[in-house]
């Protein structure tokens with residue numbers, strides 16, 4: 001152990017996890033197929049996995065999205081249409097899918113995706129977001145972005161996350177298929193793509209595009225007369241969260257007694273632009289709703305009742 005890593009009293013770096021600072025490959029070397037997927041992602045920032053889900057699985061997910069969209073409490077605030085250009089005024093989003101139905105679970109757990117995550121992320125990675133995105137006819141192209149754009153670490157850097165778009169409708173050149181900028185995961189922080197640098201991801205329903213959270217992409221314009229439904233699961237490194245889970249450690253009914261500034265720092269203030277939201281809304285409003293549901297007493301939900 002070098003002097004730098006040795007600290008008085010023993011092997012502190014190991015105890016505090018400093019030895020995990022650099023990516024450690026999965027214990028078992030990947031099989032040939034997984035290695036090919038890894039190589040493609042390493043080089044281009046993404047890989048397409050065709051026909052990853054059966055037509056039956058796709059049909060049941062589509063039916064479930066349609067069912068939930070028609071129930072206002074399940075659909076949530078962006079379930080019928082987005083509230084800003086990023087969500088998309090002609091786009092329907094169901095957030096927090098893991099809370100709404102068991103039909104979607106398997107879509108966040110595809111074995112190729114987990115194998116890729118095992119390579120690119122540290123053990124214990126988390127779901128960062130799990131939602132459905134239905135781009136309706138007439139929607140404009142979404143602003144190009146990368147999913148960890150809010151992580152203010154100079155690019156390029158090792159992945160802090162990954163994501164999948166799972167097509168529930170065929171992705172075509174004009175129905176709002178996700179557009180990507182190949183190789184852009186390697187760009188530095190200053191470089192921003194133009195629309196000309198994008199390509200649409202054309203793939204049949206049931207297919208997945210897996211990409212690193214540093215790859216530039218966006219929802220495409222839908223100039224067709226049909227909607228384009230997809231699920232998206234995003235994953236992040238296990239260390240993108242506070243060490244103490246204070247949202248659960250501090251009893252919710254005590255929140256109104258605690259200084260607002262501190263409540264915000266416990267995780268109830270949504271970070272710019274939308275870090276830490278709950279089903280498309282504020283965590284404080286969610287707590288007030290859950291307290292009312294379980295105890296009949298409602299918290300005030302005074303901080304950021306709206307996003």
Ligand SMILES: O=C(O)CCC(=O)C(=O)O
Pocket residue numbers: 086133135142165176177178179217218219220230
């Ligand atoms: O719907 C899509 O194709 C992409 C959406 C997206 O990238 C996002 O909303 O972050």
